[in-house]
Amino acid sequence: MLDIAEELNRWVEQGRDFAVATVVATNGSSPRQPGAALAVDSDGTAIGSVSGGCVEGAVYDLCLQALEDGGDTVLERFGYSDEDAFAVGLTCGGIIDILVTPVRVDSPAREVFAAALATAACGDAAAVARTTDGPADVMGRALLVRPDGSYDGSLGGHPELDRTAVGEARAMLDAGRTGTVLIGEDGSRCCQPLTLLVESSVPAPRMIVFGAIDFASALVRVGKFLNYHVTVCDARPVFATAARFPEADEIVVDWPHRYLESAETDSRTVLCVLTHDAKFDVPLLELALRLPVAYIGAMGSRRTHEDRNKRLREVGVTELELTRLRSPIGLDLGARTPEETALSIAAEIVAARRGGSGVSLTGAHTPIHHEGPREPAGRIGSVA
Incomplete structure (x- = not known):
């Protein structure tokens, strides 16, 4: 739900009634992960997605029905059926559980x-915990x-349950x-185990691009597309300007x-060093390689890379670091232009x-979707 917080917050401010369908669990291959949401207002306007198209129509109808009935939250499961080509289900073969509220x-x-929506829309950190079972x-x-x-709301009049949640x-x-x-059961205080969906909304992760060059301009655009908060840093004021990097959050x-x-910086921060100039690179990387960040990449030819590594060893950077x-930074895509390099x-x-x-x-024969550590797309955090 928090992945569409900005739009839903506007609906709240406008006084709209709506129903929100949220992916609460997945099994096997599935296009969206827990926390992904589709919301429908009383006029039939829809925002968001729970499946990339496979079951959107059926979930849309469930949301309208929930608004018409004015009833309770319902949990619906969608899977794959080989027997009925017209059955509503996931063509990818997975299973998703959808909570409609x-x-x-x-x-x-x-x-x-x-x-919760107002907090997430402002970019502040918050989590929403909802009972799904x-x-x-x-x-x-x-x-x-x-x-x-601190918290608002209650899971049902059990203070111990609220504190545990x-x-x-x-x-x-x-x-x-x-x-x-x-x-x-012991921790639920209601004589029955409970399953909670916890949605975390955290500020966007940082991408810091060092070196105000033409490749940096393309990387800024891609970084914003990936929902990073992008900073461009360069010691040369003639190059580090808002006119050259209009999409950067900070220069x-x-x-x-x-x-x-x-x-x-934190464990989600990405550092991209595009200066390929030893007087900038060496002191920067000496520090960066000792920070608990997610990614450190440096541009340059293989010759530049070897020379840079030699200089870093000379200042005490270890082989492990x-x-x-x-x-050289990026994947081998055969990239040549700034845009292709940014994509790499x-x-x-x-x-x-x-x-x-x-x-x-x-x-x-490897999985399409990996279950390793994930970062937020936007403000939503990763799946456990």
């Missing part, structure tokens, strides 16, 4: 949903959990993850290593983030 103006959960009286109930542990949701939020958690004129010393450096770099970043091999899927 009506959110009317007078709905008890409206206040929690409104607060358990007693009927707690199905679909929601909690909004903040990083400091808040603890689980806060842990997921700290990791920027979206997925399901099981609260056992910094400073020596790269000096900026990185004070920059906020050097193994973190992606250089982005492809390597996605492969590193998702655990992909970077090889062609044609003729391969």
Whole structure:
């Protein structure tokens, strides 16, 4: 649901009734992961997606029906059928569970949903925990959990249950993850195990591009397309300008290593070093290779790479630290233009983030979707 927070927040502000269908569990190959949502308002307007098209029509009808009935939250399963070519199901052969929740103006959960959507739309960190499996009286109930542990809402009048759920949701939020958690019978305080879907909304991950060159301009555009918060840093003010990088979120004129010393980075941050100039690269990479970031790539020929590694060893960078450096940067696509090179770099970043091999899927026997660590597309965190 939080993956379409901006649009849904506008619906809330406009006082619209709507129903939201959210993927809560998947099995086998499936086009969307837990947290993906489709919402339909009372006029029939739809936003979002739960399957990339396979079951959108059926889920759309479920949302309209939920609004018409004004009933409770319902859980629906969609799978694949070899026997009936006209059956509603996933052509990819997977199974998805969809939670459909009506959110009317007078709905008890409206206040929690409104607060969660407003928080996510502003780019602030928050998690929503909803019951997807358990007693009927707690199905679909929601909690909004903040990083400091404060929360709004209730799962059904059990303070111990709320505290347990808040603890689980806060842990997921700290990791920027979206997925399901099981609260056992002892911890549920309602004599029955509960399954919660926890959706984490966190600020966009950072991409810092060092070197205000033409390749950087193309990489900025691709980085924004991948929903990164993109910063361009260069020590030369004549090149680091808003006119040259209109799509960058931030432009910094400073020596790269000096900026990185004070920059906020985390385990999702991507560092792309495009300067291929030793006086910039060496002090920058000496620092970068010791930071707990997701990706470090450096541009340059193989000769530049060998010379750079030699210089880094001379300043004390270890062989283990050097193994973190992606250089020459990008996957082998045969790229030549700035746009093709940016695509090559982005492809390597996605492969590193998702655990992909970077090889062609044609003729391969590897999974199309990997279950490795994932980052948010937009504000939604990754699947557990």
